[in-house]
Amino acid sequence: MKGIREIFGKEMARIFRDKKMVFSVFVLPVVIMLVIFSVVGMMAERKQKDIEAHKSRIYTLHAPTDFQQQMEASGFLAEYTQIESEKEFEAAKKKIKEGEIDLIVRFSDGFEEQTKAYKEGEPLPWVNTYENPSEEYSAKTSSFVKTMLESYRQTLLVERVEDLRQLTVFEVNTDNSQMYIQDKAKATGKMAGTMLPYFVTVFLFAGAMGIGTDMIAGEKERGTMYSLLVTPIQRSSIVLGKVFSLMTISGISAIVYVTALAVAANTIFKDKLSGANFHLDIQAGQIAMLGVLLLFMSFLYSTIIALISVFAKTVKEAGTYIMPAYMLVLIIGLISMFSTGKPQESLWFVPFYNNAMAIQGIMSQEITLFQYGITVAETLALGVILTGVIVKAFESEKVMSK
Template sequence: MSGMRQIFKKEMDRIFKDKKMVFSVFFLPVLMMVVLLSIINGLASNMEKDIESHKSEIYVMNEPASFRDVLEVSKMKCQLKTVASEKEMKGAKKEILEGEADLIVEFPEGFEEDIAKYQEGDPVPQVKTYENPSEEYSQQASRNMTAALETYRQMLLSQRVEDMSSLTIFQVNSDNDEMYIQDERKAGGKAIGTMLPYFITILLFAGAMGIGTDMVAGEKERGTMASLLVSPIKRKDIALGKVLALMLISGVSSLIYVAAMVIGAPLMMSKMGGLGDLDIQLSVQQILMLGTLLVAIAFLYSTMIALISVFARSVKEANTYVMPAYMLVLVTGLLTMFTSGETSQKMFFIPIYNTALVLQGILGQEVTMMQFGVTLIETLAIGAVLMGVIVKAFDSEKVMSA
């Protein structure tokens, strides 16, 4: 045990006495995450403002005189151009295709006369619009024009029917202020839970990868591992000390990442997604479950990275070997962002994936104690098995001298 403590202290001193290392492990990922979310938020806001302020270029064919008045009342930002022939219509469609124009509105000939002389059984006039769904400006122009055309339709209808309410069979939620029934805490936790597992698993693994590969493969590359192995310290204690140090560093960094996400993500998401104020409140039980699971995940990732590093001769080689595992963790985090409905109980027996599911479930207040227990026990068990393999590898001269 004293040997393990010495190795543990050696690794901790190496990390915490290096200010650059402390910054890169604990603060740089959080800073990068905040900067990334801020950039995304800023870009999304700028794009939204640009689309809203854009003056749409709209071609109109057979425009009724009364329609222009509706557009002025709607205050729609647009520049209307008249299409007088089929040849001009083809040119306008080409501009829509190339993104040079935003929308075409085609009224049938004699539209106002047909409306005024309409009798029951007559064909209903059809207004056609043409847009480019791959262009944001065109989509926005189409949405605004749809609203304006509905206003125009209601105006013309009111000229035909004296009592508009007689046409209203029923209304939906016109005066229902209590239409949304949800647990605000659960809703907020579920919203942030869609992205938290992804960020945490990636940042935690990436942080452990940067340090873990250097702890073993780095020492082999520098030649210091050979002198360490011939010291009076048992090889088992060397392996345990290194893994426990890596686990502690990874665990602490993950807690910092979670705190940053819980504090910063709701503000970002509310601005980006229009979700309103997300009220993230964690109970004591949720905090304990979250902390315990993060420790278990840190243990599993540490043993995975340390085991891979044992069989590498250099940090570069170790990083190459670790990359497939990193991609697995990345894909696993992504999968939890696109799950819907009730998750099958079998999914909680899939290593790594179950940890992301439980992280999401804890925040959304949907995880059961059985799901949490299975995931925790399995994660720790796999980590313990990998730890045993690492100890065996340290006892092998063939592996450690490679």
């Protein structure tokens, strides 16, 4: 134990005495994260305002006069152009594709007369709208026009049937105050849990990767590892001291990043993320479960980084080896963001993926003790196994002399 404490203290002192390293590990990532989210939020807000301020360009073919007047009287910011021929219609479709106009509304020829003189069994008059779904302006304009068409349909029905209730039969969702039954805190936690596995993976690896490669591969590159190996300290103690110090740094950095993200979500980005309903309310039990899981995840990721660094001669080489592992774990975190429904029980035995699912389950308050226990136990077991492999590698002169 004494040797472990000596190595642990040495590594922690080396890191925290280096102001540049403290800044790069704990402060700079938070600043970068907040700047990125601020810029993304500002750009999204600016984009939304630009869409709202855009004057839509709408072409109509065979449009009834009363519908044209109804649209113009709606107050919707738009410029209306009436086209008269098939040639103009084909030219308008090209303009839609090129983004020059936003929408074409085509009525069947003789639409107004057909609706007024309609008899049972005759072909129904029709309306087609043409939009470009890849253009936000076009999608916004289409949504408005479809609403106006439904309103126009109701107007024509009133002319044909005095009491629309005879055709309605029943109404749906009339009591808006009771339509949504949910636990807002749980819903918010579920939303946060969707994003958190990805960010936690980034934070844990980012917090440990640079320091971890320097702790082992860096010392081998500088030649200080050899002098350390000939000291009376057991090599297993050297390994554990380095792994525990790396785990501590990784865990602290993850807690700092997640805390900063949670504070930012409830303050700076609250309205941008989910309006006034967004409030991340985490209970003490959730914090404890998340803390233990993060601790063991830090341990596992630290052992992965340390193991890879053992077989590298330089920091640069170690970084090259670590990157595929980093990408693999990152992809697993991304996959969990798009999962739906409750995961199959067998998936809780899949390493790394069960960590992402556990974070989601903790945040949404939907994880069972069995699922949590399996995840924590497996994560710890893998970390212990990898630590044993690292100890074996340290005891190999062939590996350490590289």
